[in-house]
Amino acid sequence: MKIVQHKRPSSLPAIVLCSFLGATTMVDAMADTNSRMIITKPSATASSGHQHHGGHQQRGQQEAQPRARRRGAGNQLMLKNGEGAVVKFWAPDLSTKEVTLEGSRFTTPKPAVDNYHALVAERQIDDLKQAAIRYAYMRGRPSKESPSKLAAAQKTALEIEPAPIPREHHRYMANKVWEFIVRFNGKPLSGTHVALETSHGSRVDAISNDAGLVRFTIPDDFSEVKPGRRKNPAAEFSLFTEYRTASTHYETTLSAAYYVDPDHWRSKGLGVAVAGLGLIAGGFIGGIGRSNKRGKKQ
């Protein structure tokens, strides 16, 4: 398995490295990354807390609403650099609905069922076909569908599939390893260069292996980390890759929110030490019990 991952301080070394590694396709590192089509939250950073159901959010105006009233509401999202694109809303059963863009913003339709839905934006400019995907958890009656079905479905020609999408009680987090599969027309694409960029300005590059798999550690790039998960708003990351055929140039992005690594305010060493104290205390209590019993017997 050939997976390469490295920090990329500037674009030129990446070009050299990718050429050296013999990648069959390569992100045009000199391209203006600001022109990529990305589905993102309306603000620069996502709201804090869980990105999906059962979430904890900072107590504020939104939290003051009864949760039951928020159930079934659509999500507010934004399509960056997506003029002229068509946005489709994919339900867990793979049915689709077109979403109306209001400028660069749009509201997802009210979901009929719960679980992950996909937002897929596509547009074509001459020989360039661009796509952007984002998965969003929505509440409703039970969908009875696995998110793996939605993730695995071919929604556009060139696609980055999360493998898997974090399920309930889990979320994308900095400093942790996450896997994705690059597919072209539904088939894994090997040797493809994928770039991960964050809203905090970090960039990591990787090349897909024979199974189309790329593995990233999301950079721990939150500048001001405060102790406590809810005190640190989520940031956004996007994955970008491109692929050229004889007649067409394909580009695709996958975006999601990610959260600060809680190890900033958690100590594993202290945890082990405290558990050790518990062990000693337990051994002591057990020992007293044994000696009392011996005493009674005598």
Add this chain to the structure above:
Amino acid sequence: MNLSVIRKLVQIAAFGFMVYGSGLIGYYTVDKFSNALPALSCAFNHNTGDYCTLIPFQHQMAHRVGETIANNGDLLQGLMPTLITLGTFLILFVFLSKAFCGWICPLGTFQELLSMLGQKLGLQQRESVDEKIVKRTRPVKWLVLFFLVFFFPILTGLGYASHDLVDPYCKICPSRILTTLTNGNTDQLVVDQANPVTMGFSIFGDFLFGLMIALALTVRQPFCRICPMLAMNATFRKIGLLKLVKNASSRCEKCGLCAKACPMDIREIHTEMVKKDVTFEDCTLCGRCVEFCPDENVLQLKYATIPVFKASPQYFKKRKKAQKEWEKTTLASLKQPAVQPEAKN
């Protein structure tokens, strides 16, 4: 093969499924499997096959019930998710009753394995805990259930408590640490220094985990005695189809082997002479008391009205012999030199 061996095999299979099951049933399927298991299988474990009912209860108390009351919302709508979770829990519970504790719970299995290890290490497994200690300990599980699963989460939803008290029981549950550690994940064995509340709970949780491990080497099922799931299951024990039934005989008064065999030290199984249903609040339906009852049909495990396992003198003799054989082999006994056979003349 005796009932204890069969139970161990079921426990180990259940442990594998609950701790590593998502590899078998699919990463997402667990979210839809039940989410209301009457056993401590933890949602913090990425690979769990299903997870316990206490986590949705805590979240629903905070986010649905508490918040609905705080906002003068429709209480029935706020209670609906809790009712759905409770309904799912009850469907499962009716099917297997308190046997979820004695046959399925990964934390119960872990403690039993430690107990076996303690016995083999010669750490002198205490047959029974002092009666006074047992009686004093019994109310703790109800307090843990009331305060940590319902009260503090509702207070949080109402806005009177820190948001870190949304899932206070999970913060101290040893199953959270155990099931993540068994998957090579050390993220839960930590001291969380975000604020005094998280720090206090994480220190208590870590300490409890260590304490439970050490105690389990010498005392049978130490954490089960204060487990809120035991209290939860005790609340609904009358509707479970599996029951422990006693047809007391005059010999019961002098015997008491059932109470000695009980890993939860329920002496009432021995002393109760009137009631037929002896599925007491601490009973985990492990069936050891039935195994060690020497009198025909005095103790029985019944599924609805059908006896599935009955006490019998023949079984008792075999079981007692097997137990003696099991207890004879310890690490200390292996170290002793074998007795030399006498030389033939």
